[in-house]
Amino acid sequence: MIRYNSIQNCYSISVLVFHLNLNCIMKIFSKSLTALAMLLMVSQSVNAHCEIPCGIYGDQTRIDLIKENIATIEKSMKQINELSSSKKPDNNQLVRWVMNKEEHAKKIQDIVSQYFLHQRIKISTNPGTHEFDDYLYKLTLCHQLLVYSMKCKQSADLENVKKLRDSLTKFESALAHKH
Numbered sequence: 001m002i003r004y005n006s007i008q009n010c011y012s013i014s015v016l017v018f019h020l021n022l023n024c025i026m027k028i029f030s031k032s033l034t035a036l037a038m039l040l041m042v043s044q045s046v047n048a049h050c051e052i053p054c055g056i057y058g059d060q061t062r063i064d065l066i067k068e069n070i071a072t073i074e075k076s077m078k079q080i081n082e083l084s085s086s087k088k089p090d091n092n093q094l095v096r097w098v099m100n101k102e103e104h105a106k107k108i109q110d111i112v113s114q115y116f117l118h119q120r121i122k123i124s125t126n127p128g129t130h131e132f133d134d135y136l137y138k139l140t141l142c143h144q145l146l147v148y149s150m151k152c153k154q155s156a157d158l159e160n161v162k163k164l165r166d167s168l169t170k171f172e173s174a175l176a177h178k179h
Contacts, residue, residue: 062115063172066145069104070165076101077156084156101156105149108164112145120175134174141171 079097083089121142124135148164151157 057115059120059175062111063168063175066108066111066168067165069108070161070168072104073101073108073152073164074158074161076104077152077158077161080156081158102153105152108149109146112142112149116171117142138171138174141167141174145171 076097080094080101083094083097117139121135121138124132126132144167145164148160148167151160152164
C-alpha cells in the first residue's frame, strides 16, 4: 500500500507540475500576445504625423522625401512606358510598377497635406499684405504639388513629373525665404 501511495503522490506531483508549467506558459503567451497587439497598434500609426507642433520633423527632410518619391514615380513611369511598348508585355511587372507609382504619388500628397498645409503654412487673413501674398503663393504651390501628384497617378506622362518637380523647386525656394 505504501508503494501505491508513493506512485500516486508522484503522479499527483507530476500533474501539479504540468499544470503549473502550463499555467506559466499561458501567462507568458498571454503577455506576448498583449505586447504584440500593442506593437501592431503603434506600428500602424508610426508613419502619420501627430499634428502636434513638436518641432521634431524638419521641412528639408520632408522636401527630400518628396524628391525621392518624384524620382521613384519617374522611374516607375519609364518602366511602365517601356513594358507597355513591348510586343509581349509582362503584365505582372506592369501592374507592380503602376502600384509603385500610385503609392509614391500618394506619399507626396500625404506629406504636402498632413505636414505642410496642416502645420507649416500659417494662415494669413490680412489681404494686401506681403504676409498674405506669401500665404497665397505657398498655398498655390501646395495645390500644384497635390494636383500634379494626382495626374501622375492618372497617367504615365512624364510631363507631369516635370511639372511636379518644378512646383517642388518653387515651393522649396518659397519656404527658404522667411519674411
